[in-house]
Amino acid sequence: MDNLLDDFKNAWRRPNNALPQIIIINVVIFLVLAVLNIFGKIAGVEFISNFVYDQFSIPPAFADFIQRPWTLITYAFAHSLNSIFHILFNMLVLYWFGKLIVEYLGNQKLINLYVLGALAGGIIYLLVYNLIPYYIDRSNFPGMVGASAAVYAITLAAATLLPNYTFYLMFLGPVKIKYIAGFYILISFLGTVGGNAGGNIAHLGGAFIGYVYIKQLQSGTDWGLWIGGVMSFFKSLFTKQAPIKVSHKRAKTENRSATTSKTTSSTGHNIANQAEIDAILDKISQSGYESLSKEEKQKLFNASNKS
Incomplete structure (x- = not known):
């Protein structure tokens, strides 16, 4: 068990390791929520696990959302507890396309895309369910969770940056990632009036910001610079600053002055x-x-x- 924990800590602490860290966060949150859900049901205190789960679930109605606005970002780190395939699929796609972003753009750009994708997906989701009558009439569900919008942002970003990059898929062989991304978008669009309409709408919002982010980056503008700044600020709160030592060494100063004079005279x-x-x-x-x-x-x- 100790070796497993050590491996986990090493994977987390390794520098320039954004992709595994994002996956670890998602998996840990999923496991914690799942364990709480199981014990909540067994102990008859399911309301506790439901309350915790609600802190990660972004509600469709704006009146409910303003009571827990942090869900605009936390929803992207939680997944459905009804099926393990929700988180499994998201993490696999995140890994495949995230590796390309890290390789060609670096770790910070991956983080930027994940956060921007989550925000864009959440905002589009809220706008649709509060402005369009068809969706307003169908907004009587608890909320939405999932990293899909963030993952779609990374997927479209990779496909925009490297459209002809090829993945080798089982049963299909080599397929350019621009076609894979296009297929994802088509499936999500067709699902915007289905049982997971909110999730599919968020997918499209994430995909859009992923495309725009790369286009802006190619023109010299990084829409995610503020994310790095926010991260640096919070890191500084937990980083101890080394005390500034002031020492007085008169003799060395005098020697340095003498050396300077000597050098000047020889110049x-x-x-x-x-x-x-x-x-x-x-x-x-x-x-x-x-x-x-x-x-x-x-x-x-x-x-x-x-x-």
């Missing part, structure tokens, strides 16, 4: 003989070092020591 000598040194260097370039006289070699040696 004039170097400048005065610069033409002669240049001539020696030209002679070396034409005839080699061995062509110098003993006097010329000594002058070059002295000049190099003074510089």
Whole structure:
């Protein structure tokens, strides 16, 4: 058990490791919520596990959302407890396409895309369920969870950046990722009036921001710079600052001043003989070092020591 925990800690602490860290966060949250759900049902206190789960679930009605606005981001780190395939599929796609983003753009860009995708998916979801009558009439469900919007952002970003990159799929063989991304978008669009309409709408919002992010990045604008700034701020709150040590070393200061004066006084000598040194260097370039006289070699040696 200790070895397993050590492996887990090492995987988490490894530098430039954003992709595994995001996956670990999702898996840990899923396991914690699942365990709470099981014990809540067994102990007859299911309301506790439901309350915790609600803190990760973004409700469709804006009146409910303003009571827990943090769900605009937390929903993207939780998954349905009814089927393990929800988190399994999301993490697999995140891994496949996330590796491309990390390889070509770096870890911070992956984090930027994940966060922006989650925000875009959540905002589109809220707008649709609060502005369009068809969806308002169908907003009587607890809420939405899942990393899909963030994963779609990463998927479309990779397909926009590297449209002809090829994945080898079982039973299909080599397929360019632009076609895989297009298939995902089509499936989500067709599902916007189905049982998981909210989730599919969020998918499209995430996909859109992934495409726009790469296009803006290619034009020189990084829409995710603020995310890195926010992360740095919170990291600084938990990082101990090394105390500034002030030491007074008068003797060394005096020696340094003397050395500086000595160097300054010798600078004039170097400048005065610069033409002669240049001539020696030209002679070396034409005839080699061995062509110098003993006097010329000594002058070059002295000049190099003074510089």
